[in-house]
Amino acid sequence: MQRFWNDPISWGHAGIYLLGAIAVLAVVILFVTYAIYFERKVIGWMQYRRGPNRVGPFGLLQSVVDVAKLLLKEDTVPAKADRKLFILAPVLAFVPSFLVLAIIPYGLKLQFADVNVGFLYYIALSGVTTIAIVIGGWASNNKYALLGGMRSAAQMISYEVPLVMSVVGLTMMTGSLNLRDIVAYQGEYFWQWNFIPQIIGFVVFVIAAVSELNRTPFDLPEAESELVAGYHVEYSGFRFAFFMLSEYIYVYAIACLATILFLGGWNPPLPQLDFIPGLIWFALKFACIVFFLFWIRATLPRLRVDQLMGLAWKVLLPLAILNIFLTAIGIEVFGKGG
Amino acid sequence: MLNFNIDFTGEFFAFFLLSVCAIVGAVLAINFAKVVHMALSLAFTFVSLAGLFILLQAEFVAFVQVLLYVGAVTILMIFGIMMTKHQDEEKARSRPLLETLAAIGCLCLFGILFYAIRAASFPLPAAKLPDNNTLEIGKLLYSAYAIPFELVSVLLTVAFIGAVALAKREEEKP
Numbered sequence: 001m002q003r004f005w006n007d008p009i010s011w012g013h014a015g016i017y018l019l020g021a022i023a024v025l026a027v028v029i030l031f032v033t034y035a036i037y038f039e040r041k042v043i044g045w046m047q048y049r050r051g052p053n054r055v056g057p058f059g060l061l062q063s064v065v066d067v068a069k070l071l072l073k074e075d076t077v078p079a080k081a082d083r084k085l086f087i088l089a090p091v092l093a094f095v096p097s098f099l100v101l102a103i104i105p106y107g108l109k110l111q112f113a114d115v116n117v118g119f120l121y122y123i124a125l126s127g128v129t130t131i132a133i134v135i136g137g138w139a140s141n142n143k144y145a146l147l148g149g150m151r152s153a154a155q156m157i158s159y160e161v162p163l164v165m166s167v168v169g170l171t172m173m174t175g176s177l178n179l180r181d182i183v184a185y186q187g188e189y190f191w192q193w194n195f196i197p198q199i200i201g202f203v204v205f206v207i208a209a210v211s212e213l214n215r216t217p218f219d220l221p222e223a224e225s226e227l228v229a230g231y232h233v234e235y236s237g238f239r240f241a242f243f244m245l246s247e248y249i250y251v252y253a254i255a256c257l258a259t260i261l262f263l264g265g266w267n268p269p270l271p272q273l274d275f276i277p278g279l280i281w282f283a284l285k286f287a288c289i290v291f292f293l294f295w296i297r298a299t300l301p302r303l304r305v306d307q308l309m310g311l312a313w314k315v316l317l318p319l320a321i322l323n324i325f326l327t328a329i330g331i332e333v334f335g336k337g338g
Numbered sequence: 339m340l341n342f343n344i345d346f347t348g349e350f351f352a353f354f355l356l357s358v359c360a361i362v363g364a365v366l367a368i369n370f371a372k373v374v375h376m377a378l379s380l381a382f383t384f385v386s387l388a389g390l391f392i393l394l395q396a397e398f399v400a401f402v403q404v405l406l407y408v409g410a411v412t413i414l415m416i417f418g419i420m421m422t423k424h425q426d427e428e429k430a431r432s433r434p435l436l437e438t439l440a441a442i443g444c445l446c447l448f449g450i451l452f453y454a455i456r457a458a459s460f461p462l463p464a465a466k467l468p469d470n471n472t473l474e475i476g477k478l479l480y481s482a483y484a485i486p487f488e489l490v491s492v493l494l495t496v497a498f499i500g501a502v503a504l505a506k507r508e509e510e511k512p
Contacts, residue, residue: 085374117397117472124388124404130412131381138374138419146419153412160409177472 020112024101032248033063039294046298073237081234082139089136090235090242096128097246097253104256105180107266107278118179119167122257123160126212129246130156133221133231136243140234148230151305152214152221158312159211159218165320166204169327170194170261179257183265190269195262197330200323202262204316206292209254211312214247215293217300220308255289263289353393360386373418381411398472 037052037060044051052059077086102112103121115121130153137149171177173194174185186193195202211218222230232243259265263285266278303311363383370376384407391400479487 082372082374085378115397116470117401120398120401120405124401124408127405127408127412128381128385131378131408131415134412134415135374135378138415150416150419153416157409157412175473176470 024112025098028098028101028249028252029245031252032245033067035248035251035290036063036066038290039297042291042294043298046295067241070237070241075237075239076234078141078234080141082141085135085139086234087239089132089139090239090246091132092135093129093132094242094246094249096125096132097249100125100253101249103179104253105183105260105265106256106282108180114178114180117177119171119177119257119261122253123164126250126253127156127160129250136235137231140231142234144227144229145231145233148221148227148233151227152231155211155214155218155220155308155312158309159208159316162204162312162316162320163208163212165317166201166208166323167261168320169201169323170198172324172327172331173197179260179265183260183267186264186267188267188271190264193262193264193267198262198323198327200319200326204320204323205262206258208312208316209258210293210296211308213250213254213293215251216297217302218308219302220305223302251290251293255286255293258289259285349393353390356386356389356393359383360390373422374415377411377415377418380414381408384408384411395471398475 040062041051041059043049052062055061055065077083100122103115103118105114133152133156134149137145137147137152140146170182174182176182176185182194214221221227222232227233232240235243259282266282268274268276268278268281360383363379363381363386366379367376367383370379385404388400388403391397391403
């Protein structure tokens with residue numbers, strides 16, 4: 001791990017870190033803007049609609065205008081809400097979602113912090129957002145918001161377990177939790193990437209990840225037909241935008257993590273294709289996962305609450321544990337390379 | 339005894355900031371009246387402690403601390419919301435004698451701790467810390483400390499099954 005606090009304190013160092021953070025923020029906001037546009041277009045296409053097509057060419061400026069609308073909206077705090085916590089909750093939801101991005105390696109050289117427990121860092125910080133959602137729901141002093149917050153907490157805690165367990169098999173093969181080491185471990189050809197030997201782990205990871213993201217079919221915390229809008233009913237304007245922003249940043253982070261852990265990160269699928277830079281391969285795989293997330297949102301109906309908990313504890317967790325056993329047997333029989 | 343030789347590096351500032359955060363969180367946890375506020379300031383303390391672990395190069399312990407305690411605090415908050423009345427806030431009665439005694443006790447404890455820490459010597463570890471300390475923790479857990487580790491797992495399983503049994507019995511006679 002880099003010990004950046006051993007650097008002497010100077011404006012130069014602080015400026016470099018600040019510039020890095022601003023660059024990431026700019027990339028992420030660009031991603032979020034166009035992810036929303038892309039999501040609406042993809043879902044429109046799948047449902048025989050056109051999607052946004054009025055503002056700008058092909059509706060490209062739709063999300064920009066939407067954000068501007070949110071900025072200009074009246075910012076209301078309900079009279080009986082717990083005012084301080086109501087204001088604190090969106091901040092608390094956004095900060096960890098942004099901090100998570102610090103450890104993601106986009107290439108061999110392109111990474112901010114090289115933490116040797118990279119995956120744990122992600123899981124630990126994403127849990128803080130759950131607290132923010134519960135607080136937001138409670139501070140709104142609204143039944144629907146509270147129910148949404150409660151559901152979110154139950155769901156996040158249940159699905160964190162299979163999410164962590166699904167990566168254990170992969171860690172056993174790699175012998176490291178460092179994201180860069182995990183990418184370096186995966187071979188040159190695409191059939192040597194982790195998603196083939198760890199296929200059970202990959203499936204469990206994707207399902208648990210979709211649930212952690214609170215997206216359809218697991219979007220019970222904000223099921224509009226049951227809860228109006230879930231934990232953010234009372235939020236408006238820019239505070240609401242922060243909740244949405246952190247949700248989409250987690251989409252970004254999970255897509256990056258799936259690329260790194262299972263799809264070989266910045267490695268090209270065949271070593272002959274090495275002339276194309278790794279960043280482009282990373283972006284392609286990343287885009288496939290983001291598209292997959294939008295695709296299942298357009299296709300699958302929402303689960304019931306009881307089915308949701310049953311799926312986590314009775315299906316995903318045993319599968320993840322089975323995967324750990326199979327991996328151990330595999331390592332024992334074939335050695336670490338297989 | 340009171341020679342504080344401090345060099346102002348980033349580490350010093352980080353330590354100072356994190357320890358102040360940890361103490362502030364703990365004090366607020368005692369002083370708040372609403373259970374959600376308390377749980378949140380408790381979470382604040384735990385995150386600051388995780389920061390201190392990172393300063394000591396124990397990243398694994400730090401992130402596991404955040405991972406576990408964040409979940410724990412969320413659960414605590416939910417049970418707090420479900421099992422307490424959140425309308426009425428009762429005022430604590432002031433008990434001057436008890437409070438004075440408690441203050442004297444606290445000052446004594448602080449004095450003892452301060453003296454003990456200042457008097458103790460902290461020898462540097464003989465060997466350099468291993469580079470990948472998560473790997474070393476894993477190796478130690480499965481070789482030298484295998485039996486304590488398994489015992490703790492058995493204890494946790496027993497507690498887990500006990501909790502399930504208690505919850506089940508409640509269900510039978512409503």
